[in-house]
Amino acid sequence: MRNIFSLDGRVAVVTGGSSGIGEMLVKGLVGNGCDRVYDISVHEPVAERTRVTFIKADLLTLEGIDEAVSKIEETEKHIDILVNNAGISGGAPSFEEFSERQWDQVVDLNMKTPLFFTQRMHKLLKKSYETNKRLSKVINISSINGLSIDRDRTYGYHASKAGLLHMTRQMSLDLIKDGISMNAICPGAFPSNMNRQARDYAHKTSEQIPVGRTGSPDDITGAVVYLASQAGDYVLGSTLVVDGGVNNIR
């Protein structure tokens, strides 16, 4: 049987791939055929991983981004898949207490970093299309908080995740001219350091989710592999929601 979901021979780059959803999808990309995956992260990975290269980088600064891309360029001539996954959240107990620093860091990493990281990776992604005559793929990991509002006072997080979706739509129209297809995924509650509620109180969190459970590594892998493989070639600038139905009941 012809496998339209295969990632055989692909080389991928994932930002923030050492923990949480990033860690799940690094494993998923390798498990679905990727030759090599680069994890660009500020945190060291906890476990040893085959076919994964870790590059330590501070993605909050353009220097950090440039440094990471230069390191990739030392070993790779082109990149087939980029997943802009690195992100942070930060809330305040009340509206009055929300600080400028919380806004700046969160909005920078969640919105500015995907833009400039993709810009610096543009040459490598374009080269992949020219060499292989198949679309290279960029996937931005947003959040259902970019579509609807939860009760946390994470103004920067909600705004930046919504902004990322809109930026995805605009960038996709430019990038497709160079054979690069960009889309976004909005995950719901996946257990991670960032979503401690889903990690530490899975049972309680699951009660709020129509499907009755938190997200699994297979759930996020399914979405990323669908978009990254030939299967997702005609999906462009789109938002794929993977949330067990939460967004429909808010």
Added chain:
Amino acid sequence: MSTLFSLDNRVALLTCGLTGYGWMIAEGLAEQGAKRVYVADKEPCTPRTVLDEEEQSQLDEIYKKIIHIQCDITTEEGREKLFCEISALEPSINILVNSSLYNSEGWEEVIKYNLEAPIKITEKFLPLLKASTNPDEGTSISTEQMYGKVINISTVDGINPPQVANFAFSSSNAGINHASKSFAVQYIRHKIVVSSITVGLFNTTPNEVNPANRLQVTQRIPAKRLGHKDDIVAAITYLASRAGDYCVGTHIVVDGGVSEIRG
């Protein structure tokens, strides 16, 4: 290889308002591993023939898995006939794809095909879909939770109003997307995941582009090509397989970016 996207052992039902289009999806699902695919359509369709002998024998194998059920899905009698015929053959249905897209000038007929039929069929097949979620009753695929899947297909006319005045068609397309979300919330308690797919301009029905305009139309699509069989089959396979188990009420747009541009 990962089995995340496999449709092995699944039984699927496709409803179809346009002869040809449903068969294309059926062929794709059978290729992706589905055990049997039922196509509900008014008229029978001749299976595809190709020049290559080897390819033809593979195709013949695929078509052995596809079963046509002649019925009119716009009437209660037709839907009852469909249900009776299938429940006589199958203890359960894993995947229901409502792809009855019909375009004409008459309001009532279009609404019947594109909105009423998918909703009524989804309700009617609830028992068979439910049966697929229990490995003891249905086809035992694995010991882990099996979800039944309902996937509703619409076109980009349901997202952006088209230049032509096809009020019934575009409204019914928008309507089915919204109905999918309501069904998603209601049916998940039965372990049935409902989602939807919007397709753009394809080299085949339902949104077949007139060959004379093809170049002009293609230039306006950001992806610079029309959609083809693999694009729609891949989206359905993703949602219908284990990979799409968390996509409750998810809406996928498969249009090469055409709904992202203005005008």
